[in-house]
Amino acid sequence: MLKIGIDAMGGDFAPQVVIEGALAAREQVGDDCRLVLFGDEQAIRHELDRHGASHAMFDIVPTTEVIGMNDHPAKAYNQKPNSSIRVGYDYLKTRQIDGFASAGATGAMLVGAMYSVGAIAGVIRPAISAQISTLDGSSFLLLDVGLNVDCKPDVLDQYGLLGSTYAEAVLNRKRPRIALLNIGAEKEKGNLATKAAYELMAENGKYNFVGNIEANEIFSGGKADVVVCDGFVGNTILKQTEGFYEIARQRGLSDAYIDRLNYEYVGGTAVLGINGTVIIGHGRSSSLAIQNMIRQTEKTIRSGLITKLQETFRNF
Amino acid sequence: MLKIGIDAMGGDFAPQVVIEGALAAREQVGDDCRLVLFGDEQAIRHELDRHGASHAMFDIVPTTEVIGMNDHPAKAYNQKPNSSIRVGYDYLKTRQIDGFASAGATGAMLVGAMYSVGAIAGVIRPAISAQISTLDGSSFLLLDVGLNVDCKPDVLDQYGLLGSTYAEAVLNRKRPRIALLNIGAEKEKGNLATKAAYELMAENGKYNFVGNIEANEIFSGGKADVVVCDGFVGNTILKQTEGFYEIARQRGLSDAYIDRLNYEYVGGTAVLGINGTVIIGHGRSSSLAIQNMIRQTEKTIRSGLITKLQETFRNF
Numbered sequence: 191m192l193k194i195g196i197d198a199m200g201g202d203f204a205p206q207v208v209i210e211g212a213l214a215a216r217e218q219v220g221d222d223c224r225l226v227l228f229g230d231e232q233a234i235r236h237e238l239d240r241h242g243a244s245h246a247m248f249d250i251v252p253t254t255e256v257i258g259m260n261d262h263p264a265k266a267y268n269q270k271p272n273s274s275i276r277v278g279y280d281y282l283k284t285r286q287i288d289g290f291a292s293a294g295a296t297g298a299m300l301v302g303a304m305y306s307v308g309a310i311a312g313v314i315r316p317a318i319s320a321q322i323s324t325l326d327g328s329s330f331l332l333l334d335v336g337l338n339v340d341c342k343p344d345v346l347d348q349y350g351l352l353g354s355t356y357a358e359a360v361l362n363r364k365r366p367r368i369a370l371l372n373i374g375a376e377k378e379k380g381n382l383a384t385k386a387a388y389e390l391m392a393e394n395g396k397y398n399f400v401g402n403i404e405a406n407e408i409f410s411g412g413k414a415d416v417v418v419c420d421g422f423v424g425n426t427i428l429k430q431t432e433g434f435y436e437i438a439r440q441r442g443l444s445d446a447y448i449d450r451l452n453y454e455y456v457g458g459t460a461v462l463g464i465n466g467t468v469i470i471g472h473g474r475s476s477s478l479a480i481q482n483m484i485r486q487t488e489k490t491i492r493s494g495l496i497t498k499l500q501e502t503f504r505n506f
Numbered sequence: 507m508l509k510i511g512i513d514a515m516g517g518d519f520a521p522q523v524v525i526e527g528a529l530a531a532r533e534q535v536g537d538d539c540r541l542v543l544f545g546d547e548q549a550i551r552h553e554l555d556r557h558g559a560s561h562a563m564f565d566i567v568p569t570t571e572v573i574g575m576n577d578h579p580a581k582a583y584n585q586k587p588n589s590s591i592r593v594g595y596d597y598l599k600t601r602q603i604d605g606f607a608s609a610g611a612t613g614a615m616l617v618g619a620m621y622s623v624g625a626i627a628g629v630i631r632p633a634i635s636a637q638i639s640t641l642d643g644s645s646f647l648l649l650d651v652g653l654n655v656d657c658k659p660d661v662l663d664q665y666g667l668l669g670s671t672y673a674e675a676v677l678n679r680k681r682p683r684i685a686l687l688n689i690g691a692e693k694e695k696g697n698l699a700t701k702a703a704y705e706l707m708a709e710n711g712k713y714n715f716v717g718n719i720e721a722n723e724i725f726s727g728g729k730a731d732v733v734v735c736d737g738f739v740g741n742t743i744l745k746q747t748e749g750f751y752e753i754a755r756q757r758g759l760s761d762a763y764i765d766r767l768n769y770e771y772v773g774g775t776a777v778l779g780i781n782g783t784v785i786i787g788h789g790r791s792s793s794l795a796i797q798n799m800i801r802q803t804e805k806t807i808r809s810g811l812i813t814k815l816q817e818t819f820r821n822f
Contacts (some may be wrong), residue, residue, distance in 0.1 A: 237508035315510060325753060373652060373741040381655035381738045406749035425689040426721045426739055427746060433722035434750045437641060439549045443759050485529045 198229030200294025211480025256269030263297030293471030316463030324411025353416030457482030514545030516610025527796025579613030608786030628819030632779030640727025669732030773798030
């Protein structure tokens with residue numbers, strides 16, 4: 191039985207939309223999947239009743255505390271041992287669940303990832319990544335999107351390998367093309383970090399480095415499966431994408447491609463480089479976003495990504 | 507007489523579109539303006555003839571060399587003393603023209619700015635800036651967009667003052683709101699440079715610092731007249747904006763706001779912090795872009811920006 195842990199208290203509209211999303215995802219995940227809900231038992235059962243759903247469809251792990259968006263991540267993680275995030279990670283660490291997904295406090299989710307399952311041996315710094323749709327009907331993985339905002343060149347180089355392993359295992363790309371986000375096509379372009387990273391990535395040999403890519407090229411598709419950048423830059427790209435999606439929506443522009451830029455479509459941000467499958471959803475997550483976050487968690491668990499990353503970095 | 511120098515050989519489609527743009531701009535600039543064309547005299551006269559235009563409408567300064575997009579900027583600037591860019595800067599330095607605009611090699615234009623008129627006393631590093639339309643019908647100035655890709659905090663702080671002086675003088679904003687591009691609203695968010703820059707900007711007192719702004723907020727308008735960032739980040743934001751404009755165009759989405767994101771609408775990138783008015787156009791400039799670049803040069807000259815910047819930084 192494959193067990194997917196879900197923070198029922200995570201996100202601006204929890205637990206309502208989380209239960210709605212979990213009910214929808216329940217119809218889509220494999221028969222060998224069991225969804226495990228962490229949260230206020232009474233509230234969860236109340237929501238299930240509201241939808242006329244059988245309580246037996248889920249495992250419920252009762253928790254009594256919630257880590258809020260404004261709590262200090264590390265302090266709250268330590269001082270709220272009975273919070274849905276903390277208990278979820280305890281279950282992940284002890285392998286009572288195979289993956290953990292939450293649209294709750296991002297900071298506490300990242301602290302928990304490091305405190306519980308920890309970084310994979312050989313990984314200097316884990317990253318968070320986002321899958322973004324491209325015009326040609328495909329997508330690319332962008333990393334880091336905000337965990338490390340002062341990336342050294344060797345960290346950017348490792349992101350190439352993290353991304354390559356993910357793209358192959360989870361996105362089924364053969365020999366994934368890894369590009370470095372830069373401000374020019376030529377290898378001598380960029381800031382100190384990207385210039386040095388280019389050299390390391392070109393020499394690495396463990397993944398298929400295809401050179402620099404500029405921000406106006408990433409959305410067309412056809413050039414890269416993975417785009418590597420510093421967390422400050424990646425976070426800015428992601429937020430600007432969100433901004434444009436909002437502009438299109440506000441201007442009443444209807445377009446199938448732009449609709450796919452909506453965060454709801456993907457559901458969550460995968461934490462890469464840790465000893466467990468962890469997906470973090472957007473705080474504003476709708477039930478559709480929660481549903482997709484759960485499906486993404488299932489897909490990542492089934493891909494065997496964690497074992498592949500552990501093997502890959504054993505010899506880095 | 508106000509003299510606007512134009513590199514007739516600058517840009518992918520020079521001199522044809524430059525002459526077309528200059529002819530269109532000629533109808534719009536003030537009667538006290540004289541457009542001065544630097545370039546191959548025969549080619550310029552040929553283009554004027556093609557349009558049935560009187561040669562007496564322009565001053566023509568004959569040059570015999572061109573700095574190409576693939577030339578090494580500093581080498582080419584020194585080794586091509588008779589190039590349109592070099593001669594244009596010689597005229598700017600000796601005040602035979604009041605401003606200089608080119609859609610030619612950006613690198614050589616930046617080298618020329620430093621070699622000829624040089625940085626304003628007190629300015630640590632000049633910047634290049636772009637004016638971007640906002641949804642509320644206004645615009646903001648983004649800087650740096652690519653000149654300094656490893657900005658120290660004190661440089662970011664100065665960009666606040668450069669931008670504030672520009673927004674007041676050229677964009678007629680009263681008490682311009684200066685924001686720092688960051689990945690969170692709170693002051694403790696960001697990378698090492700933005701965290702330190704926030705402190706400096708908040709304490710500066712010479713401009714109206716309004717705190718952090720995130721990339722999803724810059725296009726709505728209403729929050730900032732100037733957005734300050736590192737050149738790597740600014741260049742990425744600009745290119746991503748270009749990318750989205752292209753997506754909208756390819757998808758056949760027609761929208762008045764998105765049309766205003768087209769680079770042609772603004773015309774050029776102002777070099778800020780040097781002792782002269784210099785505008786650099788996009789290499790792909792159309793005649794409309796050239797026309798707007800020339801109008802922007804006129805507007806900047808008339809604003810008295812350079813004198814204001816020199817006074818402002820005398821006491822920095």
